[in-house]
Amino acid sequence: MAHIKQLDEQTIKQIAAGEVIERPASVVKELVENAIDAGASRIDVAVKQGGIAEIRVQDNGSGIPQNECLLAFQNHATSKLSRIDDLNNLLSMGFRGEALASIAAVSHVTLISKPSAQENAYMVELQGSEVLKQQACAANNGTQFIVRNLFYNVPARYKFLKKDNSEIQAITRIITEEALAAANIAFTLSNNDKIILQTPGNNDRLSVIQALFGTEVADKLLPIESDPNFTLTCSGYIGRADLTRKSRRMEYFFVNNRSFASNIILKAVEAAVQDYLMTRTFPVAFLFLDLPANLVDVNVHPRKLEVRFWNDNEVYRAVYHQVKNSFSAYLQAQATNYPPNNSPVINTEEVKSEQIELPAFKAIEPFTASIPNEQDNSSNPATLDTPISQSEFIVPAVNNLMRTPELKENVTIYNDISAVASNIDAGETRSTTGSATKGTIERLFNAGLERVDGKADELHKLPSAEYLGQLFLTYLLFACDNALYFVDQHAMHERTIYEKLCNAAKRQEKIISKTQDLLVPYSFTLCPADSLIISENLAELSEQGYKLQQTADGSFVLAAIPADQIGNNLKQLVEDLLQALDVKQGGFAAELSKTQRLLATKACRSAIMAHDFVERTRVPALLDAWLKCLNPFQCPHGRPVCLKLERNELEKACKRKV
Known part of the structure; x- marks a missing residue:
C-alpha cells in the first residue's frame, strides 16, 4: 500500500x-x-x-x-x-x-x-x-x-x-x-x-413558453390552478391530450423557481393524466411547485439537480390532485359548452385527495420502448422492393397492403378472441363477426401468454404451422403443437428491415434510399434545443433520404422523404427522428449508436403497420426473411415479436381444466 x-x-x-x-x-x-x-x-x-x-x-x-x-x-x-x-x-x-x-x-x-x-x-x-x-x-x-x-x-x-x-x-x-x-x-x-x-422578460410564463417552444405548443396548454388547501401548491401548464411526446423531453418541473428532477413529481403528473393520453406517450408539462423553504432540501446534490421533500406521500397527493382537477375541469367545460350530437355530458367527478393511494416508488429507468403509434399512422406503404445500396441490397417486398381490406378467399380475420379458442379446439379456420365478452378477453390474456425469447426452435416451427389469419389486423396467428402463436406483424417486419439496413451499413455500403419529393413541403418550427439537434444532423438525415433545410428564421422545411414512407404523418415523423437523434432525453435503445437509431426509425416507418391487411400469400416470404434475422425475438425498440399461448393454459383459463 x-x-x-x-x-x-x-x-x-x-x-x-x-x-x-x-x-x-x-x-x-x-x-x-x-x-x-x-x-x-x-x-x-x-x-x-x-x-x-x-x-x-x-x-x-x-x-x-x-x-x-x-x-x-x-x-x-x-x-x-x-x-x-x-x-x-x-x-x-x-x-x-x-x-x-x-x-x-x-x-x-x-x-x-x-x-x-x-x-x-x-x-x-x-x-x-x-x-x-x-x-x-x-x-x-x-x-x-x-x-x-x-x-x-x-x-x-x-x-x-x-x-x-x-x-x-x-x-x-x-x-x-x-x-x-x-x-x-x-x-x-x-x-x-x-x-x-x-425571451421577453415580461413576467408572463405563457409568453416565455411561446418564445421558447412556439405558438403550436403554447396554444394547446391548459392552466394548472393552485389549490390553497395543500401545503404544496401547483401552478403552470399541462398539455392537452393532442399535445404529447414520445419521451419525457418536454416535462419541466420547478420548486420555488428552481429546476429539479424528481421521480415522485414525474409519477404524480403522469398518473394524473394517463387516462386521457394514448399509450406510450408522455405529457407536455411546465409545473411550478411552491412550498415553504424549510420543507424542501435543495442541498442533496453537488450541482443542485435534485431535491428532497419533507413528505413524499403528501407531495405526490398534492401534485396528483391539482393536475388531475385542472385537466378534469377543462374536460367538464368542453362537455358542458359543446355536447356533440346531444350526447350526455361527461361526468368528471373531482378527485378526492384522501382517496388516492400512493404507489410504491421505484427508480424510473430511461424509457427504452418509445414506439411510434401505428394507430395514428395513415400511411399506405409502397412496395419495398427498390434497390437501396450499391450491392443491389433489397428490402423485402410487401405487396397488396390495404387499410380497409375486402375479405378474399382463404383469408380469415378475427375480431373476436373467443373465436380463436373455438377454432383451435375444432381444428378449423373460419371467420366471425361476433364480439367477445370482456370476461373472455380477460381470461384469455390472463391465461399465461409467454414471450418466445431466446427460443429459436420455437420460432422455426412457424413456417410449417397452420396459419389461422390476422387478429385485429395486427397479429398473425399460427397454431402448432397444441399452442397458439401471436406474431406482431409490425415488429416482425421492422426487425427484418432493420437488420438488413444495419448489415449494409456494417459492410460500409452506401445506403441509397429512393426519395420522393413532397407535393407540398412540410414546414415546421422547433424549440431551440430540438432545432440544434436537427441542424447538427442535416447531412446524416439526408443520407437516409430525409431532405431538410433550415430557413433564415430558424424554422425547417422537409422537402422529400424515403419513397416507402409517403403517406406517413409528417409531424409524427419529425418527432420520431428527434427521438432517434436525442436518446439522452428519454429516447429508445440507448445502447444503439445514433446511426442505428436512425435506421431503426427508418425501418419502423417503412414496415407493415398495425391495421395493415396482409394477404395470406405474402406470409411465407415474411416469415422466411424474419427468421433469418440475428435477433428475431424483439423489434429494434425492444418489444417482443412473438407470444405463445399453450392450449393447456387456455383450457385452464376457460375452466375446462382446473
Missing part, C-alpha cells in the same frame, strides 16, 4: 472543481443563477464553440463591490447565507460559495462588475486560481463573467468534453429551464454570434 500524504492545495482545488463543474453547461448554470440572485432583469449568455472556447455571461444586476471581487473567488465565500440555520429558509439559487472558486481553478476567468453606487467598474483576472490582474475599468452597472479555455489544466476532464453541438445543446437546456423559472428576466443565448433563443 502506498504511503498516505497530504495533497497540495492546487490539486485539492481541481478535484473539488470537478464535483461542481462537469462541462460548459455547469459553468453557465452557476453564473446565470448568480445573476438571478443579483436581481438582474436581463441576462445575456454568449458562448463560442459550445462554451469550450469561451463563455460570456452579462447581467444588469446589483454588481459586486470592488473590495469583494477577489473574495468572491475564495472557497465557501457567499452572500447567500451566514450560518447553517439559514439553510432552513433558503430561497436563493446559489448558496454554497463553491461555484466561482471551482470555475477559477480550471479556467481563465475575467470578472468585470459595477454596483450602481460605485463610480467605476472593477476588473479581476485569474487563471488556475492565480490572480493575474486587477484594476479599475469602465463598464455599465451589473456584472460580466468571461470564462475561457475550460479545463485547460485538467486534461483528464477536457478529453471527455463532447462535440461543440452536444455542449451547446446542454447549455440551451439550462437557459430554457432558467428562463421558464424566471419569467420576469429577459434572456438571450447565442453561440458563435448566432442567436439561439431569447
Whole structure:
C-alpha cells in the first residue's frame, strides 16, 4: 500500500472543481443563477464553440463591490447565507460559495462588475486560481463573467468534453429551464454570434413558453390552478391530450423557481393524466411547485439537480390532485359548452385527495420502448422492393397492403378472441363477426401468454404451422403443437428491415434510399434545443433520404422523404427522428449508436403497420426473411415479436381444466 500524504492545495482545488463543474453547461448554470440572485432583469449568455472556447455571461444586476471581487473567488465565500440555520429558509439559487472558486481553478476567468453606487467598474483576472490582474475599468452597472479555455489544466476532464453541438445543446437546456423559472428576466443565448433563443422578460410564463417552444405548443396548454388547501401548491401548464411526446423531453418541473428532477413529481403528473393520453406517450408539462423553504432540501446534490421533500406521500397527493382537477375541469367545460350530437355530458367527478393511494416508488429507468403509434399512422406503404445500396441490397417486398381490406378467399380475420379458442379446439379456420365478452378477453390474456425469447426452435416451427389469419389486423396467428402463436406483424417486419439496413451499413455500403419529393413541403418550427439537434444532423438525415433545410428564421422545411414512407404523418415523423437523434432525453435503445437509431426509425416507418391487411400469400416470404434475422425475438425498440399461448393454459383459463 502506498504511503498516505497530504495533497497540495492546487490539486485539492481541481478535484473539488470537478464535483461542481462537469462541462460548459455547469459553468453557465452557476453564473446565470448568480445573476438571478443579483436581481438582474436581463441576462445575456454568449458562448463560442459550445462554451469550450469561451463563455460570456452579462447581467444588469446589483454588481459586486470592488473590495469583494477577489473574495468572491475564495472557497465557501457567499452572500447567500451566514450560518447553517439559514439553510432552513433558503430561497436563493446559489448558496454554497463553491461555484466561482471551482470555475477559477480550471479556467481563465475575467470578472468585470459595477454596483450602481460605485463610480467605476472593477476588473479581476485569474487563471488556475492565480490572480493575474486587477484594476479599475469602465463598464455599465451589473456584472460580466468571461470564462475561457475550460479545463485547460485538467486534461483528464477536457478529453471527455463532447462535440461543440452536444455542449451547446446542454447549455440551451439550462437557459430554457432558467428562463421558464424566471419569467420576469429577459434572456438571450447565442453561440458563435448566432442567436439561439431569447425571451421577453415580461413576467408572463405563457409568453416565455411561446418564445421558447412556439405558438403550436403554447396554444394547446391548459392552466394548472393552485389549490390553497395543500401545503404544496401547483401552478403552470399541462398539455392537452393532442399535445404529447414520445419521451419525457418536454416535462419541466420547478420548486420555488428552481429546476429539479424528481421521480415522485414525474409519477404524480403522469398518473394524473394517463387516462386521457394514448399509450406510450408522455405529457407536455411546465409545473411550478411552491412550498415553504424549510420543507424542501435543495442541498442533496453537488450541482443542485435534485431535491428532497419533507413528505413524499403528501407531495405526490398534492401534485396528483391539482393536475388531475385542472385537466378534469377543462374536460367538464368542453362537455358542458359543446355536447356533440346531444350526447350526455361527461361526468368528471373531482378527485378526492384522501382517496388516492400512493404507489410504491421505484427508480424510473430511461424509457427504452418509445414506439411510434401505428394507430395514428395513415400511411399506405409502397412496395419495398427498390434497390437501396450499391450491392443491389433489397428490402423485402410487401405487396397488396390495404387499410380497409375486402375479405378474399382463404383469408380469415378475427375480431373476436373467443373465436380463436373455438377454432383451435375444432381444428378449423373460419371467420366471425361476433364480439367477445370482456370476461373472455380477460381470461384469455390472463391465461399465461409467454414471450418466445431466446427460443429459436420455437420460432422455426412457424413456417410449417397452420396459419389461422390476422387478429385485429395486427397479429398473425399460427397454431402448432397444441399452442397458439401471436406474431406482431409490425415488429416482425421492422426487425427484418432493420437488420438488413444495419448489415449494409456494417459492410460500409452506401445506403441509397429512393426519395420522393413532397407535393407540398412540410414546414415546421422547433424549440431551440430540438432545432440544434436537427441542424447538427442535416447531412446524416439526408443520407437516409430525409431532405431538410433550415430557413433564415430558424424554422425547417422537409422537402422529400424515403419513397416507402409517403403517406406517413409528417409531424409524427419529425418527432420520431428527434427521438432517434436525442436518446439522452428519454429516447429508445440507448445502447444503439445514433446511426442505428436512425435506421431503426427508418425501418419502423417503412414496415407493415398495425391495421395493415396482409394477404395470406405474402406470409411465407415474411416469415422466411424474419427468421433469418440475428435477433428475431424483439423489434429494434425492444418489444417482443412473438407470444405463445399453450392450449393447456387456455383450457385452464376457460375452466375446462382446473
